[in-house]
Every structure is written in C-alpha cells, then in structure tokens.
Amino acid sequence: MLSIDCADSVKISDEKSVTRYSSSDWAERGFCTKCGTHLFYYLKPANQYHLPIGLLKTDNDFKFTHQIFIDEKPEYYAFSNQTHNMTGAEVFAHFQDEG
Structure with missing residues (x-):
C-alpha cells in the first residue's frame, strides 16, 4: 500500500x-x-x-521518504529515489518500543 x-x-x-x-x-x-x-x-x-x-485530492507535492516491510517487497519493483527502509522485524520492534 x-x-x-x-x-x-x-x-x-x-x-x-x-x-x-x-x-x-x-x-x-x-x-x-x-x-x-x-x-x-x-x-x-x-x-x-x-x-x-x-x-486524497492533491497537487502531488509529496516526498517519498520511507518504506516498511522492505524484506517482503516483490522483486519486480524498485523506486529510484533513496528512502529510509525498515524490515518487518524492525517495524515491529520500533512500535513495541513506543507502546
């Protein structure tokens, strides 16, 4: 998504x-x-x-900054800009620390 x-x-x-x-x-x-x-x-x-x-109705003025569950992404796509990437394990660890 x-x-x-x-x-x-x-x-x-x-x-x-x-x-x-x-x-x-x-x-x-x-x-x-x-x-x-x-x-x-x-x-x-x-x-x-x-x-x-x-x-959203938008003017498309967004910045693509991060991707999560990067370890589950399909092999057939890759975005051209650099982003902060997190694996599923890193995502769960991050939110367990906040909760």
Whole structure:
C-alpha cells in the first residue's frame, strides 16, 4: 500500500460510516461501512493515521521518504529515489518500543 503519513491531522466527519478493526495491540484499520473500502491505518501509541494516497485530492507535492516491510517487497519493483527502509522485524520492534 502506498500511503501518506497524516500524523494526527485526520478529522473523520461521519464516524458512523467507518468501521475500525483492531488488527493488533498497537494498530487499527479503518473501512467504509457501506462499501468496505480501506480508509486508513491508525497507529494507536503515536496517534498517527496513514491514508492510501488514492483517497486524497492533491497537487502531488509529496516526498517519498520511507518504506516498511522492505524484506517482503516483490522483486519486480524498485523506486529510484533513496528512502529510509525498515524490515518487518524492525517495524515491529520500533512500535513495541513506543507502546
């Protein structure tokens, strides 16, 4: 999933249209209750939302800065710019330290 880190700046205007699934002790996933579209990934300890980039109307002024679960990426793609990369183990260790 290509997402944008929105920190805590996400405001949900109609929470009853969102189903939150607690996918771990430290994260939730949000879905539309009507169509099932994935709306966000929410990191509880950091109060941090990550939204799929395709949900946003934007001027495309984003910087691609990091990749997670890099050890699980398909071999057939690679991005040209340099990013901070974390393996799955590094991601889990990072969020266990915060929680």
